Amino acid sequence: MQNKQHKGSGQRPPFWRVLQKSALSFFAMAPLLLGVIGLVGLFQVLVTPKMLASLFQGNPLTDTLIGTLTGAAAAGNPVVSYLLGGELLAQGISLYAVSAFILSWVTLGFIQLPAEIEVFGGRFTLYRNILAFVFTMLIAVLTTLTLQVLS
Secondary structure, three states, X not given: OOOOOOOOOOOOOOHHHHHHHHHHHHHHHHHHHHHHHHHHHHHHHHOOHHHHHXXXXXXXXXXXXXXXXXXXXXXXOHHHHHHHXXXXXXXXXXXXXXXXXXXXHHHOOOOOHHHHHHHHOHHHHHHHHHHHHHHHHHHHHHHHHHHHHHO
């Protein structure tokens, strides 16, 4: 059995060639990934829950929009978003804002856009982020209304 790939024969390339190409792609993207990780880390250190709480005004619609935008700008680890969401709720921020913040923290991420465009392409990234933005706001409102009905 030969390891050579014949064009048009439908055989797969050898495992080591695929592994080499994957490693080269990863190393080519490593600086961009490190930059994104660094920006996320800086944001988590520099922006406090009190700073975020000062953005919200008490109006459900504007709080949902502000929560979505701040969560998208503050992309990070989902576990941290739950802790931060608890802090925001403790400071009297509406559930509309907190649920939008948590959803957009996890699904959106303006900081990661360059890396996402590099990996998935601009068109896919644009559509994914627009849909995630719209559905984040919709789900945040529906979640809050559902909890109000159940309470």
